[in-house]
Amino acid sequence: MNSSPDLSSPRTSAIGIDLGGTKTEVIVLDADGHERWRRRLPTPGGDYSGTVATVVGLVNQARRELRLADATIGAGTPGSLTPQGLIKNANSTCLNGRPLQRDLSEALGQAVAMANDANCLALSEATDGAGAGAGVVFAVILGTGVGGGIAVHGRVLGGPNGLAGEWGHNPLPWATEADPRWACYCGQAGCIEMLVSGPGLARDHHGGLGGPTAAEIAGLAAAGDPIAQAAMARHAERLARALSHVINLLDPDVVVLGGGLSRVASLYEAVPRLWGRHVFAAGAAGQALRTRLLPAVHGDSSGVRGAAWLGRAAGTRLA
The missing domain is CATH 3.30.420.40 (ATPase, nucleotide binding domain)
Known part of the structure; x- marks a missing residue:
């Protein structure tokens, strides 16, 4: 390692x-x-x-x-x-x-x-960051877009198609009627990126035109604004669903968040509290889910x- x-x-x-x-x-x-x-x-x-x-x-x-x-x-x-x-x-x-x-x-x-x-x-955080010494690290960029990367024993997985970790362009799992199916530039609709990126959070909050940015929405929520709090709660729940899908497929030791939204402190409590609902057999035989959600050490x-x-x-x- x-x-x-x-x-x-x-x-x-x-x-x-x-x-x-x-x-x-x-x-x-x-x-x-x-x-x-x-x-x-x-x-x-x-x-x-x-x-x-x-x-x-x-x-x-x-x-x-x-x-x-x-x-x-x-x-x-x-x-x-x-x-x-x-x-x-x-x-x-x-x-x-x-x-x-x-x-x-x-x-x-x-x-x-x-x-x-x-x-x-993923390489940075598996080398000398939040995932240093971990066997499997899944790294997420939450910013203007949404991307994912995988490092196994300190080495990044690329794949024959260069697609390993391309998580943002899968459909949001366990979607409900409350989840928008916005068209994505990739040609699909309802992609994870469209819903949990910074622009996705802003669009969910106020339509994305002429209103506060994702960072500003997080600040409003922390200050007690009920509309911003509701938007942040929807965002955390959608992110938890999206990451639980990764846990079911990859079972990483650590999920590391980077990008602008990684600075939202409330995600690190809310998302692990929610993602177990969708992880296969989470909590079975009294065993707590051991995957850790951490911010990128190097920000x-x-x-x-x-x-x-x-x-x-x-x-x-x-x-």
Whole structure:
């Protein structure tokens, strides 16, 4: 089991890129996982070439300021790679069908390891975070979109189709008439992502137009607003159903939450209290459900740290 960074690779700096729908972040870690450099910029929405330029600019800035002659590079994206090297299934739809890994590698002059951002979260938290030392970690990004990643004994599962952990585009299980079946960009309706993401929470609360954000709704609920409290209760119950499905399939030791909604403290009490209703034989023979729900130790930095470890593991050094 991995409880600390893998230091078997050459002891060089590791650059991590976290390409999100709203922000792009680059971090540099030393061989022991200590942060040396970090910058964040808004992601140019709907602009593929601008997105590539933003990433390249940040990486080159890190190289200049730290005088990095040799560093591995890994990147986390909101989609996954096809066998042909094209991005698919990204909620930042300008990336879909684009050879992002090739374009970044050519622009930066070296190989760039690439994985889904939820896989990077799973790798980070299984390496030296909330899931360190655990056999199976399921990592969830609850933000603009919803993604999942799986780490087993410290190694991320990708799968032959690059789909392992793609949990957000399954239908919400045990759906009721009270659960909306909103259309999803993936072509389906009623997806988990549409209901438990930040925009899904906002849409459930007020239609999603011109009202408070998900974070603001959580704050209103904590302050006693009854409408916000009702929305948060529906959100927690839907998230519990969605995660109980994962427990039935994967039986993870730890479920780690990342993304903006992972900062909602009430989820860590409400969801485990509710998910046992749908877990097979939960509580049988007096045995309590042992899966733990925990926030990402590295918070918003977990995905970008995982991207750095991804590059280190792949050995994506300058040729």
